[in-house]
Amino acid sequence: MLSEYQETLLQSVKAFQSTQLVKNKYENVLQHLDSGIMLFDNEGVLTFINVQMARLLEMPRQSLIGCNLLQMLRHPHLSQFKKRNVLRIYRETIFHRKKYHELIDEYGRHWLITVTYGDQMDGDFLLSVKDVTDFKRVEQAAYQNDKMAMLGKISAAIAHEIRNPLTAIRGFIQLLRPHLVHLGKDEYARIILAEIDRANDIIHEFLNSSKPSAPQKSKVSVASLLKEVVLLTESEALLKNCQMVLEVPEDGYVSIDVKQIKQVLLNIIKNAMDAISEVEGDHKGVINIKAEVDAKHINISIQDNGNGMDKGQLGRLFDPFFTTKEKGTGLGLSVSYRIIKNHRGNISVDSLKGAGTIFVITLPIVS
Template sequence: MLSEFQETLLQSVKAYQSTQLVKNKYENVLQHLDSGIMLFDSDGVLTFVNVQMARLLEIPRHSLIGCNLLQLLRHPHLSRFKKKKILRLYRETIFYRKKNHELVDEYGRYWLTTVTYGDQMDGDFLLSVKDVSDFKLIEQTAYQNDKLAMLGKISAAIAHEIRNPLTAIRGFIQLLRPHLIQLGRDEYARIILTEIDRANDIIYEFLNSSKPTAPQKTVMSITSLLKEVVLLTESEALMKGCEIHLKEADTVMNVSIDVKQIKQVLLNMIKNAMDAIEEVEGDHAGVIDIHVKPEGRYVNVTIRDNGNGMDKALLARLFDPFFTTKEKGTGLGLSVSYRIIKNHRGHIHVDSVKGAGTVFVIALPLVI
């Protein structure tokens, strides 16, 4: 009888140990997921938080376990920015029954937050947070490419529709020219023909700008091109009260590029930097720093200014076609630059702080 009891007890202990091993195994998996996880019980008490979530909140795990939502919001280590996000999450979940939320943190990263509750959770609330910044970047890139493709189609249609009547007008003016000469008004015909030709040139430039042609590549030193660009812009920069500093690399870095197109991109970036410096009020010594640096299979061209800078809302629309904050701007410069760099299998990264300046980094493949 005793041995049966001991055997039953032993089996119970083994089953408990086995259950604990499985529990510890799954808990260990949850702890090391790349998604942040929090679990609140039916009383609203935090019973589990994994390493990633504690890292996101920037609070030690041991000080979170056992907290309710109010205590979490009052935690001395929780930043004001995160408190606002948690309150927004709470309101949208409780009052609007929203289960999926997209948040942007103070570092500009995108997070997909999912709240799971109901019968399947036995009254508990599971909060999971996943970094979707890379997916968001892919989505934004695809959206940008779609807009640029649409811009090219619109530009081609506009150019075609305007060119046709201009061609007709030019033809009739040439027919009328002998009569104008007889009346002593040949100057009128010359002016009209000149202005029509100028309109055609503007249309041609617009069409080429909005839809860059395939690059005609030649191999050259990126430093040589930058020296040429600085030479072209430094006099205008001095007139606008700023200096351009070019820091050359120790090694020769060759790139395979369409020189005309990449020069257009660099000139556009430097002109934008000059405009941003002009926006700063008061006696401000403007500086534009340009330096080149190899980064793996790419060469990075960094253009940094101490101008007015941009906020996050403006940064998000920076490469949109026709979007501009300038009174006489077309909004095509940066969208065209974006496409040119993409056509060269490179990429552009921009970072800016309002009132502190802007940094553009253009990455182009190296010729090895």
């Protein structure tokens, strides 16, 4: 009888140990997931948090285990930004029954938050957080390419239809100009011709933004390219109270269409000057142009201390016809985007309202 009891007890111990090993194994897996995980019980107490989630919250795990939501929000190490987002997720989950949330953190990264609850969780709440920044970047690039492709389809169809009547109007205005001069109205003719030329320029930019010509590449020193660009812009920069600072290594070559890449660089520098001129007061503008070479690429950064942009403007910056300038066409950066892509490169931008903007152009290097 005792032997049977001991055998049963031994089996129970082995079963418990086996269960504990499985539990430890799965807990170890959860601890090292690239997604952050938190588990609240049916009373709202945090019973589990993995390493990644604690890292995202920038707090030690042990200080959070056993806390309820209110205690978490009162935790002295939780930043105000994170407190606001925790509250927002709580409201949308409880009051609006939302199970999926998206947010951008203070570092500009995108996060997808999933809340699982209901019968399958026995009253518990499982919250998982995944970094989807790279997915968003790919999605944005695909969206941008779709827009440019659509722009290409409609541009060819409308360009000639607009240019033909503009050419006819310009010709007749030139024929009428002597009569307008006789009437003392030559200024009218000058304005009409200038506006027609401006319309033609917009059409030209529109066509280039949809499909810039194939790059005619040649091997060029990045140092000489950037020095020439600075030489072309420094006089205008001085007039606008801007200082140009160039930092570039003497080595580093790229295979590019010099005219097209120069167009991109000049466009970005001109935008930087305009952003600096928008800052009120006696503001000393600085435009830093820097090139860095790694094993496969060269990164050219153009940074200004101008007015900067908010997140809404930043997200639409490469959209055709989007502009923050009163007299801008909104085509310069969309043209630049397509030119860099045609060179198998990448162009990115980061900005903070009131603190300036930085553009980074990445191009493959050649030996």
